Amino acid sequence: MEVLPTLWFILIAVLWIGYLVLDGFDLGIGMLMKVWAKNESQRRVLLNSIGPVWDGNEVWLVTAAGATFAAFPHWYASMFAGLYIPLTLALLALILRAVSIEYRGKSHSQIARNLWTWAMAGGSFVAAFTIGAMLALTTTGLPLNEYGDRVGGPFAWLNGWAILGGLAVVGISLAQGWAFLTLKTLGAPRAAGNRQLRRYLPLYFLPAASWAIMVVMRYPKVSAWAMLTIAALGLAVAWLASGRRKEGLTFTGMVVFIVFGVGAIFTALFPNVLPSTINEAYNLTVATASSSDYTLTIMAIVTAVFFPLVLAYSVWSYWVFRQRLGEQHIPESVVVTPV
């Protein structure tokens, strides 16, 4: 077994899982700003609940991309070129969404605020859906030729897996969003989150669970099934806990599901990183897609030093902003007029 490429495959899986757990609730809350929030002050509670942390969460995605480039340049090249259209959509959505977070509160007119709310909600939805679609496709494959280049035109990637993966990440994000609101807010959003999870928690995770089960059935491995079992237990605990309003336990159970469910998908995929749907011989694997051992070693050392630091100060930022937010905490919106 190739030790270093395998280590890097695990690290990239960790980055994706971290992204889904953390930015998951940012994306979900973004959608809920349109779907659930009924008035301006509720929207602002939602937005500010993720205000200090969303940007750091998004860096998990950037790091996943950068780490893929560094550790598996062929995976990076084949996946992003092959998924050109959905990746473009994801980037457009992420751009609109990021800017809306900062600019929404700086706009003066109701029309502008509404437009930014749409940008936030629509951007979050499209980003979640396309990222999910792309993640699903890297597990089930693209029509790649012997050079790793996609054949069959701009939409050759489009299939049921893309839809399922898209729904999976939208579902995960919404559930994470609700759970985060139960932990971070007071009043209406917290109550709504508890109610939603108590009633519909399994429904939110249905697409993700189907995706995980189908991928593991496609590439069966004992370890992957074991992880799926743990994921299922996490989900069961989360649902039971949600019925008893144990908010922390619900969230923890959901995180267990995401960690082990997505972990099972990556475990099943291994040693492939991006299969070819044309010919198995063209599959990109940890061995064929990876960088040299020298590069992987340097990267591993840097990661060993800095990743724990990142985790430490990220945890500290959540600690600083641990206070629950309610409508009473939101200051009046600022109107800037010329002096």
Next chain:
Amino acid sequence: MDPLEVARWQFGITTVYHFLMVPLTIGLGIVLVAMQTAWHRTGKEQYLRMTKFWGKIFMINFIMGVATGLVQEFQFGMAWSEYSRFVGDVFGAPLAMEALIAFFLESVFIGIWVFGWGRVRPRIHLTVLWLAVAGSVVSAYFILAANAFMQHPVGIEYVDGRAQMVDFWAVMTNPTLLIHFPHTIFGALAVAGSMLLGIGWYHLWKRRKEGIDTVDDNGYVVVGTTGSKARDEVDYKGWRSSFRWGGWIAIVAFLGTAFTGHTQAQMMIQQQPLKMAAAEAACHDGTGFSVLSVASRDSDGATTCDDVVGVFEIPGLLSFLAHNDFTTPVEGVNSLIPKYQEAYGTHLPDDPRYGERAGSEIEYLPIMEVTYWGFRLMITFGGVAAAAAAFGLWIGRKGTVPHDTTLMNMAWLSILAPFAANSAGWVFTEMGRQPFTVAPNPDPTGVDQVWQFTAAAVSPGVTGQEIVFSLIALTLIYALLLVVEVVLLVRYTKGGHPAGMPELLADEHNDDEDKPSSDVLAFAY
């Protein structure tokens, strides 16, 4: 649609656009650190007001840098998959480290800074800003390491048709990088300096226009107040400090860019001689720096090197720029091209990977109009910004600026000059690198077999339509967001210190009754 052409336009547009935000983030970030540190050390309120006001301007711009930076992390793989495969082993590492080491630091701590007023102790809050800005500066180092590799590949071997990293330390201490980095940081400070000067000027002017400040018989300022906190003496002090800081920063930054730029040019003549020759539109070996050259168009309308006519040149200056003496000639295009052809071939390989371009002749000369004018516009705009700063410091030496609208408008406009200089510099250095994505390293002791033609870098599987789609979509959304950003920047600029501290206005008309309870967030979106 030719995917290569469209992909190049897309990369150029998205990257130049991204680099409108980046230097302001870096430069203003460093200035913010200085402001908040000054407040922490002296306790003077004007520094607090400056920190809060410039903090708003910083954030309006910062978010655009974050949003457009996302595209940068992905687009190498999208339209340039062959490039990514060729250099991924060495080029991906600085990108990944940039994300892990710099972006996390920047993003997590900027969040804590923005929401952390009154939430963490002042000393911690200041440290948080230091860390966030350190993240921005470090990110510049990593991304320039990646770019320096494209200009001057080091630390690699050519293995199985790909560049493979063998010396990470060499990549991170690439001499090109070591001079690229300070040049870029000074360029960022130039942007911040002009911004401080221009906006400081505007508010000093406005205070004079409204009759708050006046001047005595000797022209020295007599500071007044309207009775409102928004227009008191501290307000004056804040704008005067912004104005003066800006002027000095702009001048130091200009000197810094000039000095580092000179070193860069000397390095470029060794590393990428054709780029320098094209920057000079110099066909023949020579010693003079061209101030103005024009092309005489031949009957086809195409410009060839020999059509370029020097109108005015400074004798010896080019040799000084290149070699620090006035006599050693610098090689021109006509002597360089045969050398390139000998080393790297006259025609692209007859390889299907080159698509339609396989076997076609290689044009080694970059587009000379672009390199020639890009180089000169960079210098000119840099000089304009520095001259505006020097003029501003002189005219403002008695504590305020003249009650003159034309001058004020020129000060406003001069804010744009360093942005233009930065863009022109990047267009020059990237277009001047053509026809290579990775320029060959001519150093005989270095790695001279790793290079890549741009024609071989584009994604073979991606269609022209896909890239046209993303080009149009990104350009439209970027244009729209630029308008929004400028509108917000202008609004907050005009709002002055109260735009960063609304409480300056609130105090006027209410007593303790309305005082926000400590539960309410100091800042919320």
